[in-house]
Amino acid sequence: MPTLTLPRWLSKAPAAAPPSRASLRIGIPRVLNLWSTHQFWMGLFGALGIDPRNVIFSSDTSEEQGRQFGKGRGTVDCCYPVKCISGHYGELVFGQKQKLDILFSPMIYTLPSFMSGHVARTLTCPRVMAAPENIKAGFLKEADVFAEAGIKYVTPFVSLDEPPLVPKQLFEGFQDVLPGLTRAEMAQAVGEGYQALQGFNDRLRRKSREVLEWCAREDRACLLVLARPYHMDPGIGHEIEVDLQAYGYPILWMQYFPTDPDLMDWAFGEDIRAGFIKSPFDIRDVWPSSYSSNTNEILWGAKVAARIPWIACVIRLSSYECGMDQPTYTPVQQIIERSGTLFFSFQDLDSTKPAGSVKIRVETITHYLEKYAREIIARKKAAMAPGCPLAQR
Amino acid sequence: MATATTEHYRAYTPKPFTRAERDSVTILFGGLHWRIERVLQAVLENSGYRARVLPIATKEDLLTGREVADIGQCCPTSFTTGNLVNFLRGEAKQIGAAEVAKRYIYLTAGSCGACRFGQYHQSYELALRNSGLDAFRMFLMAQDQLDQKAAMGDGLDLNLPMTLGCLWGIFCTDLVQDLEYQVRPYEVLPGQTDAVVKDSVEYLYEVFRNRPARTPYRSVFWHLTTPYFTRALREVYRKFSQIEVDRLRVKPKVKITGEFYLQTVEGEPNYNIHRWLEAEGAEVYPAAITVWMDYLLRLGLQRFEDYSGIEKGARLKLGLGRVAQGIYRWTFNRLRRAMGSLSHEIPSQFELRRLAAPYFHSRLDGGEGDMLVGKALWAYHRKKAHMICELSPYSCMPNTMSIGAMAGVVGRYPDLLYAPLEIKGDAEVHALSRCQMILTEAKKRAQREFDDVLARTGLTVDEVRAYLDAHPEMKRATYRVPHGDAAGTAANLVLHVARRLGRRG
Numbered sequence: 001m002p003t004l005t006l007p008r009w010l011s012k013a014p015a016a017a018p019p020s021r022a023s024l025r026i027g028i029p030r031v032l033n034l035w036s037t038h039q040f041w042m043g044l045f046g047a048l049g050i051d052p053r054n055v056i057f058s059s060d061t062s063e064e065q066g067r068q069f070g071k072g073r074g075t076v077d078c079c080y081p082v083k084c085i086s087g088h089y090g091e092l093v094f095g096q097k098q099k100l101d102i103l104f105s106p107m108i109y110t111l112p113s114f115m116s117g118h119v120a121r122t123l124t125c126p127r128v129m130a131a132p133e134n135i136k137a138g139f140l141k142e143a144d145v146f147a148e149a150g151i152k153y154v155t156p157f158v159s160l161d162e163p164p165l166v167p168k169q170l171f172e173g174f175q176d177v178l179p180g181l182t183r184a185e186m187a188q189a190v191g192e193g194y195q196a197l198q199g200f201n202d203r204l205r206r207k208s209r210e211v212l213e214w215c216a217r218e219d220r221a222c223l224l225v226l227a228r229p230y231h232m233d234p235g236i237g238h239e240i241e242v243d244l245q246a247y248g249y250p251i252l253w254m255q256y257f258p259t260d261p262d263l264m265d266w267a268f269g270e271d272i273r274a275g276f277i278k279s280p281f282d283i284r285d286v287w288p289s290s291y292s293s294n295t296n297e298i299l300w301g302a303k304v305a306a307r308i309p310w311i312a313c314v315i316r317l318s319s320y321e322c323g324m325d326q327p328t329y330t331p332v333q334q335i336i337e338r339s340g341t342l343f344f345s346f347q348d349l350d351s352t353k354p355a356g357s358v359k360i361r362v363e364t365i366t367h368y369l370e371k372y373a374r375e376i377i378a379r380k381k382a383a384m385a386p387g388c389p390l391a392q393r
Numbered sequence: 394m395a396t397a398t399t400e401h402y403r404a405y406t407p408k409p410f411t412r413a414e415r416d417s418v419t420i421l422f423g424g425l426h427w428r429i430e431r432v433l434q435a436v437l438e439n440s441g442y443r444a445r446v447l448p449i450a451t452k453e454d455l456l457t458g459r460e461v462a463d464i465g466q467c468c469p470t471s472f473t474t475g476n477l478v479n480f481l482r483g484e485a486k487q488i489g490a491a492e493v494a495k496r497y498i499y500l501t502a503g504s505c506g507a508c509r510f511g512q513y514h515q516s517y518e519l520a521l522r523n524s525g526l527d528a529f530r531m532f533l534m535a536q537d538q539l540d541q542k543a544a545m546g547d548g549l550d551l552n553l554p555m556t557l558g559c560l561w562g563i564f565c566t567d568l569v570q571d572l573e574y575q576v577r578p579y580e581v582l583p584g585q586t587d588a589v590v591k592d593s594v595e596y597l598y599e600v601f602r603n604r605p606a607r608t609p610y611r612s613v614f615w616h617l618t619t620p621y622f623t624r625a626l627r628e629v630y631r632k633f634s635q636i637e638v639d640r641l642r643v644k645p646k647v648k649i650t651g652e653f654y655l656q657t658v659e660g661e662p663n664y665n666i667h668r669w670l671e672a673e674g675a676e677v678y679p680a681a682i683t684v685w686m687d688y689l690l691r692l693g694l695q696r697f698e699d700y701s702g703i704e705k706g707a708r709l710k711l712g713l714g715r716v717a718q719g720i721y722r723w724t725f726n727r728l729r730r731a732m733g734s735l736s737h738e739i740p741s742q743f744e745l746r747r748l749a750a751p752y753f754h755s756r757l758d759g760g761e762g763d764m765l766v767g768k769a770l771w772a773y774h775r776k777k778a779h780m781i782c783e784l785s786p787y788s789c790m791p792n793t794m795s796i797g798a799m800a801g802v803v804g805r806y807p808d809l810l811y812a813p814l815e816i817k818g819d820a821e822v823h824a825l826s827r828c829q830m831i832l833t834e835a836k837k838r839a840q841r842e843f844d845d846v847l848a849r850t851g852l853t854v855d856e857v858r859a860y861l862d863a864h865p866e867m868k869r870a871t872y873r874v875p876h877g878d879a880a881g882t883a884a885n886l887v888l889h890v891a892r893r894l895g896r897r898g
Contacts, residue, residue: 076797078790107754126508126759126791133753134797141804157756164703276403286404289512289533306401323508323790326465327515335402 021049021178027100027151029088030057032081032128033108033294036229036255037160040112041104043196044170047189048178056100058088061235063351065091073138079321080350081230082127085135093139093149102177103146104154105132110161111293112197114259115300118281119290122161125324152177161293166190204256209390211250212258212310216390221312221373222250226301226332228294228324229255231317231349238353240346240362241315247366252311254301262389267307270385286331295324302332306339309380310390312373313342313365320348340379342368405518407530409546410498415442418548421480421499423447424473426659428566428594429682435601436558442549445497449660450476455818461520467786468818469654470513472662473501474520481526494528500549502534508759508790553609557616560686562601564728565622567681569593569629571736574667576870578676579638579882586636586870593629600625617724623731630732636870641858643843643883645835648678648772650765651784652792655816656680663784664821666814666828670782673832676882678778683725684739688764690718691742695756718742733871740771748774753798759791766798773809776880779842780810780835782828787817810835839881846884850891857890 026045028034034041038057045055059065061084069090074083085105092103109129113122123129132155139145139153146153156173159165167187175181215222223244231237232253241251264280271277276285283290287299305311314336318325329345336343344365346358381388410418420442423430430446437444450472458466458475466474477499485493501513514533521529532545569590577586600622607615616622647670649656655663657680670677697711722739729736745767746755753763761768765783772778783799785792796813803811812831814824847853861867867874877888891897 075800076793078788078793078797107757109756126757127794130753130757130759130791130794130798133757134794137752137798137801137804140801157754165699168699168703271401284404286402288404289514291512295512303401321465321788323465323467323788326463327512329463330519331402331404331515338400338402 022051023054024050024102024178025054025056025098025100026050026102026104027056027058027092027096028104029085029092030060030233031085031088032131032230033111033124035232036111037108037197039200040160040193040197041106042193044189044193046196047192048174048181048185056092056096058091061087061233063235065235066351069093069095073135075134075138075141078127078134079319079323081228081233081236081319082131082134084235084351085131086138089135089139093145093151099149100151102152102154105135106173107132107155107157109157109159112160112163112194113293113297114201115281115283115290115293115296116161118279119283119296121291122293122296123291124293127323163190163194201256205258205260208252208256209258209260209263211252212308212390215250215310216388219374219377220250220310221369221377222252222310223313223315223369224257224301224305224311225251225253225315225317226298226305227253227315227317228298228319228322231319235351236319236349237317238349238358240317240358243358243362244315244365247362247369249313249366249369254297254304257301257304260389266385266387266389267304286335287328292324295328298325298328298332299335302335305341306335307380307384308390309377309384309388311341312376313344313369315365316343316345316347317349318345318347320350339383340376342372342376405514405521405527407498407532408528410530410532410548412547414548417443417496419443419445419497420549421445421447421477421497422501423449423476424501424654425657425682426566426570428570428590429563431594431598432562432566432601433559435598436555436562436604439558439602439604440550440552440555447476447480449658450662452661452819454479455662458516458520461523462516463519465788466516467789468816469652469662469786470516472818473513473654474516477517477531478520478524478526481521481529482524485526490526491528494526494530497529498548499529499531500534501531554607554612557612558601558604561616561622561724561728562597563682563686564725565597565626566594567683568626568729568732568736569597570679571681572633572732572870574671574677574679575735575882576633576636576638578644578671578674579640579642580870581637581639581868589632589636593632596628596632597625617720622728626728626731630735630871634869634871637868638870639868640874640882640886641854641861643840643881644674644676645779645832645839646678646777646880646882647675647780647782647832647835648768648778649680649782649784650761650768651680651782651814652760652786652789653685655784655786657682662818663816664825666782666784666825669825670828670832673829674836675780675832678737678772681737681739684764684768685761687718687721687739687742688745688761690714690721691746692758692762694718699756733873735871735873737777740768745771752801753795757791757794760785760789760795761792762795765792765795766802769799769809769811770802770806773806776876776878779838779880780812780831782831783811783813784816785813787815810838839884842879842881843884843887846879846887850887850896852887852891852894852896857887860890860894 046052066084066087070086073086092100107129108124110122111124116122154173154177156170158169167190171183171186225241245251268280283296283299290296305314333343420437423446434444434446454475455471457479458471461478462474481493517531521527573586573590580586659667667677694711694714697707700707725739745764748770749763749767753766755763769781785796799811803809810831812828814828866872874886874889877885879885
């Protein structure tokens, strides 16, 4: 009893019970790597007692959004996926019927990639990680727009691929805005965030595997999209893959490609035994400077596409002025085309959807697929090791 | 449509450079300014290598770079890639591609960052393939194990004495460069500074080439304690002392910041901006490589700051790192004192970080990160310059972000003269005219500051000049005018003379 009482006496007077956080409204711009980490944030906020209905994501990117809410807020010319964030911020600040309490825009430094530990680093693009600082400047240069709107701007720096560090980083980011927050509570919430993200990724990978198994069973072609997470935003990627799917081709996104050991051993076992790589997620054979998470995954996706027979075609999406994609154009194309897989690249995507040219290219792609898909699958099957786990169920 | 093949694509892997080849193979390098390149050549030669500096990149190199590598590169990539390719093509014409691959290797810095700088190897590789030089060996000195270190071979031994030689070379040439830019705009005899600098760099080349050999650990002790380099810098100081200057010329001081390559090179890759600014009547405050490396040290140590209390040993590593950073700065200051403390001091990284914090997070790396913001504010608050000229390559990913954040800084300090220049390599008129607009304001500000100082001290230009004529030692390039309450050299000189005359400034 005394041992329990003493610390209590010495501690500060007990604070009042923390007010409920359920009523706090948090706005999150639906941009950049939020497209691949949103489940982490939902898990985290849920564990911190935020009502999920009060977590408000901005709309998909659109030119209208930029015109209405981002006008005059730009600070520098850069790629559209970063530039468009002004519109997202503006929509959350000015475009809500019910006012937000917090605008949350994390500076994500590293990403929790399935390739982590097999590559040099899993950094985000320098523009992507720093975008919140850049966009913030546009909302501060004349007056503090956040303060005027009564919104707290929260922009923690977070290394999502370094789990031991994340509770500290997020605690520092949230301690002034979440009443009664403790370090222990944040650590637990971070754990739940990771669980939510892992669960979501696992579900999507299982779905992708089902698609691949169907293709193997039916000997049908599917398409793999190699792009950055934000190309899932209809305003950035312009739903090119949707147009292709309308022709009946299943579409897989590289981010959610199955990574089951049986499939990986089959696809990369030979390369490992030959000493080209050390694990299925090692890309040193094609990309020695494996620092960038999304770039690493794109290169890995290209390698996968080259080895899976039913991926008859790869669609590469890239935004205008993307400095991360630029050095990868040739190796990605080479990796894919050397395997006989069809490769089509949509480069320099910007704010406007080039609907006419997309339509023509989609028709071209489907024409080639109709003509060559069967032959491509047969040739790739002949070139691969026997015992593909996709074809065994 | 390509046909299927079981031969998968593999990245370029150069043949190793072996110890036996040292006498017959020449190491090519470049991409810095000529002073440090010359001294690095001496360091390599001192370590038993044959070394050759690549010629300074030109617009022709830019066009070649664009032609032979993937589209959409940043301009430093195009310049450096084209520079290497054009040099090799020229050599290949004379001795053939096979002989070029045998006789030369190219050594360049790798990076641990995610921007294109860390992926230069891809541009070089593609360019070499497109130029029929597939067999040429190119090595990145990377900061981690996953790069090409294993394939590099035992030919190049990046040992401690060589590394320390490079570091001391950077310190010395930074000090010379800084003094050079303080002196040239005020030299009475045109061309004298250039001649002295050329002579000094050649002298330093010999000093570094004849550096005594030491074992690795003895080398550390020797570098930290020897008077060898301070003696050499005192000789450089003596050479500078022969230059007569007229510091009463009112000139705006322009601090250069920006992306590492563009702020460091002097030539067409940055429109010869240093010389152009001088020709337009400015005094240039160049960007020291020493500051950049101090920033890299700070960045590295921040990791241990973050992991303190989380990872075992992080605090100890942080402490040791801080000691190393302290020794780094102490060494620079020791050498700086040998040059009469005339060259600019290196700003405290903690101060830069504190100044930048409201605008740019200190953990965001790539480019100059928060240092770009911190340096601008440091120069502004401490009156180190009238204007900041920030050089950013077209489409440079990290620097664009820092520049964007500067909008917040300029909003808070509207009188901070900031000229961010996007350098494409071939849009010179546009960039320079933009710079000129801000420079015009900086000139007015320098003149206003000078006039204010004269008014405050009650001195006239003639009186100050008469005082200088009576004290000819003050007209030497090596006379130290203390930094007073002004940014401009002329204004600080007036304040100094006023103090010596017992007047209040």
